[in-house]
Amino acid sequence: MGDSKYIHTEKTDWVALVRIVRHEILNALNLELVSELAEELLRLDGENDVRCIVLTGGQKAFAAGADISEMAGSTAIEMKMRNQFRVWDSIRLVRKPIIAAVNGFALGGGCELAMTCDMIVAGEDAKFGQPEVKLGVMPGAGGTQRLTRLIGKPRALELLLTGRRISADEAYRLGLVNRVVPSEDCVNEAVMLASEIAKQAPCAVQLIKEAANKALDADLQTGMEFERNAFYLLFATEDKSEGMRAFLEKRKPSFHGK
Ligand code: CO8
Structure with missing residues (x-):
């Protein structure tokens, strides 16, 4: 509070x-x-x-x-x-x-x-x-x-x-x-x-917000480049490993923002 x-x-x-x-x-x-x-x-x-x-x-x-x-x-x-x-x-x-x-x-x-x-x-x-x-x-x-x-x-x-x-x-x-x-x-x-x-992966949520803002602020090519780099960056997160592993193991993921 x-x-x-x-x-x-x-x-x-x-x-x-x-x-x-x-x-x-x-x-x-x-x-x-x-x-x-x-x-x-x-x-x-x-x-x-x-x-x-x-x-x-x-x-x-x-x-x-x-x-x-x-x-x-x-x-x-x-x-x-x-x-x-x-x-x-x-x-x-x-x-x-x-x-x-x-x-x-x-x-x-x-x-x-x-x-x-x-x-x-x-x-x-x-x-x-x-x-x-x-x-x-x-x-x-x-x-x-x-x-x-x-x-x-x-x-x-x-x-x-x-x-x-x-x-x-x-x-x-x-x-x-x-x-x-x-x-x-x-x-x-x-x-x-x-x-x-x-409930979603916090790093992904933040980068998606940033990328959507780019869609309003920048030209398409700049926005696409930002999106792609952000997409690659998320492969460095533990939440990406957890999300994909959970899908393959048919269970709900548990995300920690790392
Ligand atoms: N500023 C100051 N006082 C306000 C405002 C306001 N924007 N809006 C309402 N009040 C006050 C009234 O003066 C009144 O005070 P009091 O009880 O002391 O007389 C009290 O709130 C209740 O309001 P009303 O009696 O008017 O209530 P109604 O239900 O009759 O009407 C309305 C409600 C239609 C919302 C009416 O109050 C109104 O038209 N308000 C003004 C709306 C307006 O013009 N807004 C735009 C302001 S300019 C602006 O936002 C520029 C943005 C620039 C960027 C931001 C920079 C900070």
Whole structure:
């Protein structure tokens, strides 16, 4: 159990469940909260008893975006010098899979945070959107880039340029979320998915995540080369020997992350 002002963590078999707890203002993401969150995710990335992470918020909001009251009085230079995206970018350094369990609003920075995760399980009442345009600004934590990569330019631009909110079902149809479940089951479903991933060989899981990120970040040839080298590297692990031996011996493998 690791708790800070805005972030609470619980651990169950190999899975860490991280909650954002600033419910009184719908988990609005101020600088301190995002720092605490990034620090906690990076800390869990280094913990041997964690193999997969679930990130969730509250029933009414996963996160309703950046804290508007914190930004409202800021000048361009103050925003630039604050360099807050250094912290956001550090979340990308987490090597273990992160599953967002989204109930309620995931708007602006909240939607960007969900998209920074590797998979999204949505409660049926979840609402996604990038409403920054309505505030006279635009996404700054990856909204234009990740949404466009995930759902394609025409559909991303429609959401980015209108600020319209979409339901969990629409987000599912667009390919933004993995699955939609009853709201009360959302966190449990995400934890169950995380547990299933946590049973796999940890080195393989980490390299598969890295390779999938390359598919978004690099050209095909670079991605293919990365994949191939990662594939060879896994032949150096004990888990590879165990996995293949278990298959031949017709039993379940037991992986140790070595
Ligand atoms: N920032 C600050 N306070 C907020 C935010 C927010 N993003 N969202 C909600 N709150 C506060 C409200 O002001 C209200 O406070 P109070 O009780 O003191 O009046 C409380 O939370 C409850 O909210 P509402 O009364 O508005 O609840 P409703 O159910 O009526 O409405 C909504 C819920 C629709 C979610 C509404 O609150 C809303 O539209 N919120 C703002 C959504 C938004 O525009 N988000 C985008 C923000 S900009 C952004 O994210 C840029 C990202 C850039 C990168 C990240 C940098 C950190």
